[in-house]
Amino acid sequence: MQGINLFLSDRKFDTDAEVKSMDEEKVIVFDPHYCSGCMYCMTACSTYNNGATSLSKSRIHIVRHEGHAITKMTDEDDLIFDMITCQQCDQPYCLYLCPALAVERNDDTGALIINHDKCVGCRMCMVGCPFGVILYDLNKKQIVKCELCGGDPQCVRFCASGALQFLPKNLAHLPKRDRLAKKMIQLRARAREEEPI
């Protein structure tokens, strides 16, 4: 979750400050297993950031995928949801590409934020983003992106099913690992019932 390592980063955690930030900086973690597709997160995001509810202006997107005939084995498998939002990459191309130094890293939250006083609206950040999560607001004529709502992401706050969590970076992988471990135990138990030794 800590930004996909696309840019061949050899970044090491260089200073004490950065190691500390690994414990404190939080990221949005998504677990597709729990997502019900209610889109409360998108509603909350657009309402909080735009003052009006408009799913197309939301900075977080839930993608709904109807189960494919091949993967659909039982009735409960019919819907798959996935989440796309800013990954707050470690080596962000939006930050490198910005000719006006308008993309900045917030020291408190670790989020990449747009400084609208500096932004000239050239949209180079949109060109470079591998996730396509930087939006251009045609009404305000400015670039908008997920800025983690200043440290209290509204999408996580309003997530009804618990699929979205806001966890410190070094704990981000644990929910998935837990769930997978539980599942393995169940499967082993089932196998033991079916074939007693």
Added chain:
Amino acid sequence: MELVNNGGTGIHKQTMAVQIGKDEKWKRFVVVGNGIAGISAAYTIRRYNKEAKIIIISEEPYPTYSPCVLPNYLSGEISRDRVFVREFPDYSKDNIQLITSEKVITLDVERKSVVMQAENIVYDKLIIATGSKPMIPPIKGINRKGVFTFKSIEDADGICTWEGCTAVVIGSGPIGIEASLALKRRGYQVFLIELLDRILPQVFDDYPASLIREGLKENGIDVATQERVVEILGGESVEGVLSDRREIKCDTVILATGMRPEKGFVEGILELGKLGGIKVNHRMSTNIQDVYACGDCAETLSLIDGQPILSLLWHNARQQGEVAGSNAAGIPRTYTGSLNITAVDVFDLKAVSMGSIGTSLDSGLDIIEVRRNGGYRRLVLSNGVLVGIQSINWDEDLGLFLAAILRKEKVKTYKDLISFRRPPFRFLKQFPFGRKLHSVRGRG
């Protein structure tokens, strides 16, 4: 949840890096050049080393500004203040000393000092980020008043104060195109002249270049290719331009015939590369110890084919500055290579080019063209691997292709890149936990 461990990978290297950083404290770092590469190097050093003395030497009397937004200033979209990305108080806030309007004459490698007119400055580590300068073509009458280059803020100020109404732009690289668009927005009548057979010859192939040319024509810019400018006519100031085909009456001439690395004071001291830039290795260090080079003046390797290139682009300079600064501060970091990403906005038409273009490749070239809703995309493949993309009026999910270029992805059709490939059915049947396969995918 208590089982917190950073994993075996990071910790050892991390403590090593911190120790190296501590040994290198109390040093004098000198940065020559106050462009983006210079300041990103200086600020990277400051991030790792709070006590070091950092001196930036600049030829110009201004704080750092962004040459990329000069067209927006020239056209009147933004004010002059917004061209500057730093102000003078910002430097002293981070305890960085800025020496302006001073030219470095030479470099004393044995004594480790930078020689200037007034004084010598001793360094422990030197970073050269002198940038590039416009190439002036050998045309008759080039010194007349009204002939401008378009690189620095002084040039832009000069054009803003110059009273003209007809302009000839010589050269149709990204700078030439942006200058002619800005002049058009300013109310000029603009003629664009290119020597080669298409506009934007380094960043676009024939067909996309012709689309951009049509966009320029629709907005009233006169574009001519395969035309050579012979002479700039006039008395003291410009009155016209004579080419091998015609004579154009004008009062302003913009030279946008390319950039060359500015290597004035290091020539003969540092090793230069094939293309005329300062030769650097993957740590951005030159052939002399404790001297680093970054930005437009350095000759780096291409991310795509590993050949030396001069990448005179903002984002590469910024990354190079960070790598050079980090290595100078004692924390080893590798520069992975330069990549071309260029975007040109021609009024409503948005053109983007990433990576290599088709005409620059010799063998194993393959082109995939896609058209949709008035948009156009051209994928350039070399031996089946995606090396470049050009896109006109279709800039959604372009970053996907950037990621694919960086991953050196093998592509056969356009759909390979945009659709999710599923494992074959046979595989799913054999897989013991196959029926719940999708529930363990996703990030986390």
